[in-house]
Amino acid sequence: MPAGNLIIKNAAQVATFSGRNACRGAAMAELQVIEAGAVVIEDGIIRAVGPGRQILPRFDPEGFNVIDAAGKAVLPGFIDSHTHFVFGGYRPEEFAWRLAGTSYMEIMQRGGGIANTMAATRAASRKALVESGRHRLDAMLAMGVTTVEGKSGYGLDLETEIRQLEVMAELDRDHPMDVAATFLGAHAVPPEYKGRTDDYIDFIIERVLPEVARRKLAHNCDVFCERNVFSVSQSRRLLRKAKDLGFKLKLHADEIASLGGAELAAELGAVSADHLLQASAEGITAMAQADVVATLLPATAFSLKELYAPAREMIDNGCAVALATDFNPGSSFTFSIPLIMALATLHMGLTPEESLCAMTLNGAAALGRADTVGSLEAGKQGDVVILAYPSYLFIPYHLGINIVETVVKKGVVVHNGVRSDEGTIKKKRGLPC
Ligand code: NIG
Ligand code: FE
DSSP, X not given: OOTTOXXXXXXXXXXXXXXXXXXXXXXXXXXXXXXXXXXXXXXXXXXXXXXXXXXXXXXXXXXSEEEEOTTOEEEEOEEEOOOOOOOOSOOHHHHHHHHTTOOHHHHHHTTOTHHHHHHHHHHSOHHHHHHHHHHHHHHHHHTTEEEEEEEOOSOOSHHHHHHHHHHHHHHHHHSSSEEEEEEEEETSOOGGGTTOHHHHHHHIIIIIHHHHHHTTOOSEEEEEEOTTSBOHHHHHHHHHHHHHXXXXXXXXXXXXXXXXXXXXXXXXXOSEEEEOTTOOHHHHHHHHHHTOEEEEOHHHHHHHTOOOOOHHHHHHTTOOEEEOOOOOSSSOOOOOHHHHHHHHHHHSOOOHHHHHHHHTHHHHHTTTOTTTSSSOOTTSBOOEEEESSSOTXXXXXXXXXXXXXXXXXXXXXXXXXXXXXXHHIIIIIOSOO
């Protein structure tokens, strides 16, 4: 039986968005739900999606592995389009300081925060970073994530930035997860450049960025555009150079102060602007007009006890919204997809359908990959999630609880949870929780 040939049949529902671009505005609610659905994957690529009785007669099951998904919902693999999953060390004491009233930016200005993880990452061996990175990818895969973005930005020097990106390249090769690497050399000003932010930007532009481009170690370039970190003009200078070198652009924008990061993302034609808690009305309009995906990170707002980004205003003004975990050792220590979808629906005004769009097709668009992943339709990669329950509605309703049973990558089962046998569930265990 060739690996990558798989039929999933009898699904209670196959639920997916469709298209090769992000869904914007009202289109984010246009979820297709196919009852008694089936998905046929051949050589890792989806050949057909639809009601089983219509599409299955076209294929000889002899050449396929077959999964009976009776009682289960079948969805596209989730896309976590904003994470910082390669890092050394941990920062639990900072969590406690924030609980006691010190802000994230105060901790950063005192030399903690990103600089704290920078020191631990510089000290970590490549092997240690690969090992911890692999464990994190395993856990994300079990949550149904089939494509993840990962950022550098904890080296802040040539050697360690490159090492972080090489670790992601190795994991992309060796792990079932697709890893989209983003160069975030402008994540913070390292101690050796304290007070010389422009010199640090020059160093990134002249020394690091060309090396990353030459070795094709990253697809995207990102910057932390924030008051007391990198200004709009410093960010513009860096991102223009990155664009010239062929990188897709992303920004940490308007997270704590409303600086005009959303407007800058629109001006430069970025694939996404991320965080956006303080995005202005003009910035929201500009992103909608320039097709910039607004990537919202509710777990960061939750963890920092900030107000959530104005998601409803963005969707109602025609933006494409994506959701991501922002998994990192400081502001958002989570890779729980169901937690993100619960926060987005309960606190940001997204409907369950919009939150699913944001976690799948729009996440793919935020990586410039909506032509190959993010939805279940003929011609795309066979990346599929099978839930232990019959509807996508169970995800945000199960607050932070993982209900993913089976994960398929390019037509191959790469994760099978304990609840894989429907008969076993009914006879011995009942529903999982
Ligand atoms: O997206 N805001 C900047 N960067 C990360 C946090 C990184 C860290 O604190 O280690 C973020 O929240
Ligand atoms: Fe981030």
